[in-house]
Amino acid sequence: xxxxxxxxxxxxxxxxxxxxxxxxxxxxxxxxxxxxxxxxxxxxxxxxxxxxxxxxxxxxxxxxxxxxxxxxxxxxxxxxxxxxxxxxxxxxxxxxxxxxxxxxxxxxxxxxxxxxxxxxxxxxxxxxxxxxxxxxxxxxxxxxxxxxxxxxxxxxxxxxxxxxxxxxxxxxxxxxxxxxxxxxxxxxxxxxxxxxxxxxxxxxxxxxxxxxxxxxxxxxxxxxxxxxxxxxxxxxxxxxxxxxxxxxxxxxxxxxxxxxxxxxxxxxxxxxxxxxxxxxxxxxxxxxxxxxxxxxxxxxxxxxxxxxxxxxxxxxxxxxxxxxxxxxxxxxxxxxx
Amino acid sequence: xxxxxxxxxxxxxxxxxxxxxxxxxxxxxxxxxxxxxxxxxxxxxxxxxxxxxxxxxxxxxxxxxxxxxxxxxxxxxxxxxxxxxxxxxxxxxxxxxxxxxxxxxxxxxxxxxxxxxxxxxxxxxxxxxxxxxxxxxxxxxxxxxxxxxxxxxxxxxxxxxxxxxxxxxxxxxxxxxxxxxxxxxxxxxxxxxxxxxxxxxxxxxxxxxxxxxxxxxxxxxxxxxxxxxxxxxxxxxxxxxxxxxxxxxxxxxxxxxxxxxxxxxxxxxxxxxxxxxxxxxxxxxxxxxxxxxxxxxxxxxxxxxxxxxxxxxxxxxxxxxxxxxxxxxxxxxxxxxxxxxxxxxxxxx
Numbered sequence: 166x167x168x169x170x171x172x173x174x175x176x177x178x179x180x181x182x183x184x185x186x187x188x189x190x191x192x193x194x195x196x197x198x199x200x201x202x203x204x205x206x207x208x209x210x211x212x213x214x215x216x217x218x219x220x221x222x223x224x225x226x227x228x229x230x231x232x233x234x235x236x237x238x239x240x241x242x243x244x245x246x247x248x249x250x251x252x253x254x255x256x257x258x259x260x261x262x263x264x265x266x267x268x269x270x271x272x273x274x275x276x277x278x279x280x281x282x283x284x285x286x287x288x289x290x291x292x293x294x295x296x297x298x299x300x301x302x303x304x305x306x307x308x309x310x311x312x313x314x315x316x317x318x319x320x321x322x323x324x325x326x327x328x329x330x331x332x333x334x335x336x337x338x339x340x341x342x343x344x345x346x347x348x349x350x351x352x353x354x355x356x357x358x359x360x361x362x363x364x365x366x367x368x369x370x371x372x373x374x375x376x377x378x379x380x381x382x383x384x385x386x387x388x389x390x391x392x393x394x395x396x397x398x399x400x401x402x403x404x405x406x407x408x409x410x411x412x413x414x415x416x417x418x419x420x421x422x423x424x425x426x427x428x429x430x431x432x433x434x435x436x437x438x439x440x441x442x443x444x445x446x447x448x449x450x451x452x453x454x455x456x457x458x459x460x461x462x463x464x465x466x467x468x469x470x471x472x473x474x475x476x477x478x479x480x481x482x483x484x485x486x487x488x489x490x491x492x493x494x495x496x497x498x499x500x501x502x
Numbered sequence: 503x504x505x506x507x508x509x510x511x512x513x514x515x516x517x518x519x520x521x522x523x524x525x526x527x528x529x530x531x532x533x534x535x536x537x538x539x540x541x542x543x544x545x546x547x548x549x550x551x552x553x554x555x556x557x558x559x560x561x562x563x564x565x566x567x568x569x570x571x572x573x574x575x576x577x578x579x580x581x582x583x584x585x586x587x588x589x590x591x592x593x594x595x596x597x598x599x600x601x602x603x604x605x606x607x608x609x610x611x612x613x614x615x616x617x618x619x620x621x622x623x624x625x626x627x628x629x630x631x632x633x634x635x636x637x638x639x640x641x642x643x644x645x646x647x648x649x650x651x652x653x654x655x656x657x658x659x660x661x662x663x664x665x666x667x668x669x670x671x672x673x674x675x676x677x678x679x680x681x682x683x684x685x686x687x688x689x690x691x692x693x694x695x696x697x698x699x700x701x702x703x704x705x706x707x708x709x710x711x712x713x714x715x716x717x718x719x720x721x722x723x724x725x726x727x728x729x730x731x732x733x734x735x736x737x738x739x740x741x742x743x744x745x746x747x748x749x750x751x752x753x754x755x756x757x758x759x760x761x762x763x764x765x766x767x768x769x770x771x772x773x774x775x776x777x778x779x780x781x782x783x784x785x786x787x788x789x790x791x792x793x794x795x796x797x798x799x800x801x802x803x804x805x806x807x808x809x810x811x812x813x814x815x816x817x818x819x820x821x822x823x824x825x826x827x828x829x830x831x832x833x834x835x836x837x838x839x840x841x842x843x844x845x846x847x848x849x850x851x
């Protein structure tokens with residue numbers, strides 16, 4: 166009698182353990198591949214429902230509209246990774262695009278470099294204030310969002326600024342393609358790969374993730390948290406500038422209400438769809454690529470499938486909540502704010 | 503001399519003296535900490551009002567005061583709900599979506615240019631019910647599925663907008679045909695427009711609730727330390743759902759009032775209100791991490807931003823610069839509030 170009990174108990178334990186291990190492995194796979202699976206599944210559904218979508222260069226359309234979202238989302242993911250947020254990066258994109266449109270004529274090839282330097286500095290200003298004044302990043306970047314937005318409005322004179330000359334330096338990014346994928350999107354993928362490499366293999370990247378996972382722990386481990394925060398925000402500004410370049414490549418003009426004026430929320434959504442945690446310490450830039458593709462696909466897919474244009478927002482909102490519910494890793498006793 | 507002698511004989515004495523002195527300084531600081539921020543805000547408000555009065559004599563008139571207060575009313579109503587939410591350390595980004603959904607429901611169910619039914623008072627009920635439903639959905643997804651409020655309310659923003667867009671359809675802009683409704687908001691009763699009195703009444707009720715009810719104290723306790731609130735047996739999840747319901751209801755009311763002010767409605771009726779309200783709450787001194795702040799501070803924050811916008815227009819400053827000035831003031835306010843608490847080991851996200 167007693168021996169049977171003794172015999173069964175470890176057996177139960179073993180099945181429990183192996184089940185837990187299986188669940189762990191499945192979770193690990195889902196975290197690594199979830200965003201890609203979701204995008205591919207949605208893309209296939211659209212392709213099956215509307216075969217003409219593939220023939221009509223469907224992926225090219227999705228990729229080209231995903232490019233600026235991807236670049237903004239990469240910067241956002243790097244900032245989210247240190248446990249902060251950057252609400253100002255999309256307004257930096259727009260300001261960068263307007264500055265580029267203004268200076269491309271007179272400065273020529275130097276202009277993109279100057280603009281990238283400037284937007285990186287804008288990002289660094291955010292970083293310096295967050296790191297040294299120790300203010301909540303949500304409120305701070307909400308404030309600088311207003312400042313950059315007004316700057317874009319004033320610099321552009323509240324009208325559309327067209328590139329006067331030298332547009333040929335930038336437009337090939339949009340018009341030429343590698344295997345049907347526009348160069349703007351390729352630029353985003355390269356940036357994502359570099360960001361992934363940095364987070365995975367460099368001290369700077371590992372330090373950033375350490376800040377996001379446990380800032381006190383990072384401070385006590387002699388991670389230079391303030392310097393790394395400035396680096397993260399500078400990179401967010403830099404990526405926003407790259408997004409501005411893709412906008413000029415696509416539109417040849419920029420205005421404070423034109424293309425790219427509503428990148429903030431799609432950028433955050435793409436970072437989150439890519440499995441980035443908003444509490445910090447978890448991000449994979451390669452998955453952000455699929456996050457951005459998903460964000461770009463939703464409006465195109467709803468239109469292609471024939472869901473009324475009016476229902477797009479509703480579908481978008483439900484998908485945001487569903488995808489995060491599916492991809493978020495939660496611990497049992499964590500406090501969710 | 504005396505102290506050093508003591509120190510040689512009995513190190514404990516000097517140690518306690520140092521600690522006692524430190525504690526005294528701390529308690530002195532604490533006594534003024536609660537009052538410093540609101541006083542600074544009132545000071546800033548007085549300075550702004552004096553400057554604008556000198557720049558344009560039309561600023562300090564009764565008509566302009568009525569203007570400023572009615573401009574401040576909607577952000578204040580939304581701010582009451584947002585303050586509850588921010589006090590528990592969450593955030594409600596769904597404001598504009600809820601406003602759109604409630605505004606469209608209200609106009610379509612009242613006497614409007616598209617015809618349809620006129621449900622009278624039930625139009626109010628239906629519109630507020632939409633807000634309450636969306637708020638309840640926010641709260642339930644936060645507490646049951648355990649998604650962060652940032653994401654839940656971010657999704658709910660689009661869901662609200664989507665409901666508004668679907669209900670709005672593709673017909674012409676529906677405008678209210680009942681003049682009693684369109685003039686109610688700006689109708690002046692006892693010196694100030696109705697909407698100002700409504701906002702003031704809600705502000706007073708919310709202040710009393712936050713100060714004197716178990717629910718109000720629990721709100722602050724949850725924001726201060728959720729773990730301790732939970733282990734003391736507070737029904738934290740229930741309170742959180744109620745708070746999101748309040749926020750949804752307030753946004754819905756603001757949506758109705760915005761539609762009445764315009765006399766017509768589109769799905770974007772709430773556009774821009776989120777990015778007025780959250781800075782106002784934060785400038786007022788309510789901490790985004792929760793547990794610290796209050797309704798009257800939010801009212802001060804809203805007033806400061808409204809006076810600034812109104813005064814700049816009257817002073818002839820181009821509206822292009824306005825978001826920059828609001829942004830700069832937000833940055834200055836949070837940096838000033840956090841400056842004294844800086845420390846090498848302090849963590850600010």
